[in-house]
Amino acid sequence: MNGDYTDDVFIFPYDPFTKWSTPEPLMPSGAAVDYAQQAQAHLESALSTLTAITLNDWRGSAAQAAQGEQTEISAQIRQAQASAAQAVWAVSAQREAASVRMVCAAATGVY
Amino acid sequence: MVMTPDQDQGADSVNAFVDPRLSERLVVTSASTAVDTDQLVAAAVSAADVVAALTQAGVALSSALWNTNVHRKLAPEATATAVMAIQTVCDLVTSVKTRVQQWLDGLSYAALVYAGAEGDARAFNRVWQLTGSGANSIGGGAWEGPGAAAGSWWNTGMLSIHSKAHDVVNTVETLGMLGGGGFLAPPILLNRASRVGSVGLPLALEFTGQKASDAGLLFRAQIDINKASEMFVLKRLLVARPLGIGPEGAQTWWGTSDFGTAPAALEVSWLTDMGLAPLKGSSGAISVVGTVPSDSLSTKTGKPVGWIHTDNRVGSEAQKFSDQAGAAPPRPPQMTATPVTASALLSRIGRLDSTPDHGQFEILRHQTGQKTSWSVVVRGTQVWGTGQRNPQDMLTNIQGVAGAPSDQTAGIKEAMKTVGIKPGDTVEITGHSQGGIVAGQLASDQEIQQKYRVVSVLTAGAPTGNAYVPASTHMLNLESSRDIVPALDGTANLDLGNSATVHFDGGMVKTVAQENSGAGGHDLSGYTALMQWMEQHSAESTQEVTQWSRHRVEQLGLGAETTTTSYLFNTARLGVD
Numbered sequence: 001m002n003g004d005y006t007d008d009v010f011i012f013p014y015d016p017f018t019k020w021s022t023p024e025p026l027m028p029s030g031a032a033v034d035y036a037q038q039a040q041a042h043l044e045s046a047l048s049t050l051t052a053i054t055l056n057d058w059r060g061s062a063a064q065a066a067q068g069e070q071t072e073i074s075a076q077i078r079q080a081q082a083s084a085a086q087a088v089w090a091v092s093a094q095r096e097a098a099s100v101r102m103v104c105a106a107a108t109g110v111y
Numbered sequence: 112m113v114m115t116p117d118q119d120q121g122a123d124s125v126n127a128f129v130d131p132r133l134s135e136r137l138v139v140t141s142a143s144t145a146v147d148t149d150q151l152v153a154a155a156v157s158a159a160d161v162v163a164a165l166t167q168a169g170v171a172l173s174s175a176l177w178n179t180n181v182h183r184k185l186a187p188e189a190t191a192t193a194v195m196a197i198q199t200v201c202d203l204v205t206s207v208k209t210r211v212q213q214w215l216d217g218l219s220y221a222a223l224v225y226a227g228a229e230g231d232a233r234a235f236n237r238v239w240q241l242t243g244s245g246a247n248s249i250g251g252g253a254w255e256g257p258g259a260a261a262g263s264w265w266n267t268g269m270l271s272i273h274s275k276a277h278d279v280v281n282t283v284e285t286l287g288m289l290g291g292g293g294f295l296a297p298p299i300l301l302n303r304a305s306r307v308g309s310v311g312l313p314l315a316l317e318f319t320g321q322k323a324s325d326a327g328l329l330f331r332a333q334i335d336i337n338k339a340s341e342m343f344v345l346k347r348l349l350v351a352r353p354l355g356i357g358p359e360g361a362q363t364w365w366g367t368s369d370f371g372t373a374p375a376a377l378e379v380s381w382l383t384d385m386g387l388a389p390l391k392g393s394s395g396a397i398s399v400v401g402t403v404p405s406d407s408l409s410t411k412t413g414k415p416v417g418w419i420h421t422d423n424r425v426g427s428e429a430q431k432f433s434d435q436a437g438a439a440p441p442r443p444p445q446m447t448a449t450p451v452t453a454s455a456l457l458s459r460i461g462r463l464d465s466t467p468d469h470g471q472f473e474i475l476r477h478q479t480g481q482k483t484s485w486s487v488v489v490r491g492t493q494v495w496g497t498g499q500r501n502p503q504d505m506l507t508n509i510q511g512v513a514g515a516p517s518d519q520t521a522g523i524k525e526a527m528k529t530v531g532i533k534p535g536d537t538v539e540i541t542g543h544s545q546g547g548i549v550a551g552q553l554a555s556d557q558e559i560q561q562k563y564r565v566v567s568v569l570t571a572g573a574p575t576g577n578a579y580v581p582a583s584t585h586m587l588n589l590e591s592s593r594d595i596v597p598a599l600d601g602t603a604n605l606d607l608g609n610s611a612t613v614h615f616d617g618g619m620v621k622t623v624a625q626e627n628s629g630a631g632g633h634d635l636s637g638y639t640a641l642m643q644w645m646e647q648h649s650a651e652s653t654q655e656v657t658q659w660s661r662h663r664v665e666q667l668g669l670g671a672e673t674t675t676t677s678y679l680f681n682t683a684r685l686g687v688d
Contacts, residue, residue, distance in 0.1 A: 029178060031175075039204075046164035050161045056147075057147035058146060059652070066214065076206065083196070083203055084200045087172075087175070087197045098182040098190075
């Protein structure tokens with residue numbers, strides 16, 4: 001720990017010296033987790049909607065091309081979903097790391 | 112017979128830029144194409160929901176990114192990892208969203224053209240609204256939303272009509288016809304035109320002036336909104352509502368051909384032109400009633416139809432008509448290049464002459480060994496009035512879309528006899544705009560069907576929904592999504608066995624002639640360029656076009672050994688100054 005973290009006091013809209021014992025300083029990283037999970041849910045919704053689309057009767061080759069595109073788009077959304085899961089994990093890890101650092105900083109008085 | 116070589120060889124090549132994406136913006140519909148339009152529209156709506164979900168995911172990820180960065184100093188390594196992970200998802204979401212938008216664009220386009228092809232106004236409206244257009248955007252509103260481009264396909268069509276309307280208004284004013292000239296233009300029409308300015312359509316929905324007895328009544332057009340097709344109702348809603356005109360009720364216009372006393376005829380013409388009165392004889396929604404003379408008489412004068420051919424070869428009667436009309440001789444018959452391809456045939460239409468004094472059409476005689484076949488080539492509207500000397504006018508349009516005979520159809524039928532087409536001879540008919548209506552009418556005409564072997568019909572930019580062409584005639588219709596004229600029939604094209612319609616995005620085909628004419632998607636050159644493109648890019652999606660072309664060439668017997676002679680005919684309503 002060193003004084004490198006003193007910049008953080010300018011990020012929070014409140015006085016960290018009086019609020020450090022509460023979870024509030026970690027709200028932003030908590031929100032980041034929520035947002036990442038929301039993105040995950042939206043991707044799930046997109047995939048679900050896309051999968052439900054049927055193009056059986058659309059004209060011949062055009063329908064086949066559109067269905068092929070639909071399959072590729074589904075794969076791409078699945079890839080985004082997997083990445084979103086990684087992002088949720090990474091954001092949670094970041095929150096945890098920040099939490100540990102903040103507790104340490106409060107204990108040592110060094111931000 | 113005097114034969115002179117044609118100066119230009121007929122098969123004009125259109126100078127056009129064709130967007131490579133045209134193949135994605137082209138749909139051929141026919142009876143052999145089974146499409147569940149409802150499903151397609153639902154797919155387009157769902158695809159829009161996918162775009163919306165991905166947009167929300169993107170917003171959430173942006174927020175996550177911002178909030179993660181807050182603790183970059185507190186936990187730099189973990190923050191860097193998290194930011195990188197979020198950024199990866201953002202990139203993927205952006206990429207997939209772009210792809211879904213393009214997919215949606217294609218689905219929307221297909222849904223629009225299929226719904227339009229089926230005359231299914233409600234389905235059309237759903238996609239139209241979905242793509243960000245909406246009723247209030249008619250005539251120049253802002254286009255927003257993911258599918259804004261789809262809306263502009265139709266907006267462009269409206270605006271091209273709007274431009275044309277302005278031209279006519281300007282012509283009326285230029286000729287001094289307003290108030291003190293040869294005829295009194297409908298004041299409502301001009302007031303509307305000036306009031307709505309550059310963002311609306313000059314409509315004339317009220318008629319408060321003349322009585323039928325003021326002049327010889329030739330027709331009465333009555334619109335019963337309750338019986339009108341859904342497409343008609345939609346157009347009325349979309350176009351009339353922004354101007355504060357209610358969609359309900361029935362309206363009647365009394366029409367005469369006399370400009371001096373009855374502006375109603377012109378009003379009906381305008382309404383037809385605007386798509387507000389897509390006359391449909393078969394639906395009962397709009398009927399043309401009153402004194403509609405037989406096809407042997409002029410609807411203007413009650414006299415025999417004046418068709419003129421100044422070549423002595425075709426008979427003294429023709430010469431007599433010519434003398435009476437005082438028209439300049441078109442030219443003697445000429446050898447010309449054989450239009451083996453359909454695009455070459457279409458390109459001939461634009462070279463036909465037209466003046467306020469007369470219209471013109473062409474008949475081609477093809478000789479291949481012992482086989483003789485014929486092409487009848489008909490141009491579109493050339494005069495925006497009704498009942499004047501040139502029968503290629505709005506009166507012919509009204510009659511044509513209503514399925515009634517016109518001076519133009521009568522003149523062409525007479526010329527087909529005179530030029531020497533024998534019973535049983537093989538014939539094709541082609542036309543652009545009004546010429547397409549006339550082509551469909553002639554091919555539907557029982558007298559023509561019984562007398563000749565009409566093997567093929569080709570129309571471009573024409574409202575042919577009321578053509579009743581038998582399966583023995585292979586009919587191909589070309590309709591640009593940026594051209595509202597083909598929609599003026601307010602109904603789907605009929606298919607009795609061998610009719611197909613090519614729906615395409617006219618914005619993907621740019622020609623120099625289009626820019627010069629200002630006619631936009633309705634210009635003949637765009638249709639000719641499309642035909643050329645399809646001839647050069649045969650694909651599964653245009654297999655009906657390939658089959659139609661093959662049938663045409665085989666039945667007409669066209670080939671390298673064919674010799675072709677061109678006969679021009681001028682048409683005029685005799686006794687009309």
